[in-house]
Amino acid sequence: MAADTPRSTPAGVTFTAPAGWSVLPQDPAVILEPPEADSHIAVVGVQAKDSDAAAATISFITIDPTLASFEFVMAQREGKRALITRDGQHEYFFDEVQGEAAAAR
Numbered sequence: 001m002a003a004d005t006p007r008s009t010p011a012g013v014t015f016t017a018p019a020g021w022s023v024l025p026q027d028p029a030v031i032l033e034p035p036e037a038d039s040h041i042a043v044v045g046v047q048a049k050d051s052d053a054a055a056a057t058i059s060f061i062t063i064d065p066t067l068a069s070f071e072f073v074m075a076q077r078e079g080k081r082a083l084i085t086r087d088g089q090h091e092y093f094f095d096e097v098q099g100e101a102a103a104a105r
Helices: 051-055 100-104
Strands: 006-007 012-016 022-026 029-033 043-044 059-063 072-079 080-086 091-095
Touching: 072 091
Parallel strands: none
Antiparallel strands: 006 012, 022 029, 029 043, 059 072, 072 080, 080 091
């Protein structure tokens, strides 16, 4: 893709495909491939009673052989988007960074 492009899955889940990535429809998902080799992201629709319930169930699961089934769950934390991953005893939070501080990193 030459520019960030709004897309959707066969189930109607909307997302933005980043510039430079490839989009491969594969019912019931859409597979995103970044410009770097050997990485993939699958966007899959979930069944839920409303959009809030659906958003509460969104997670990302790695498929790389070295990190197979490593799950990141979307969440809100202190008013920002976050990804959460868990092991047997801990939760790890990756918070969204916005503004000038993010641009400087």
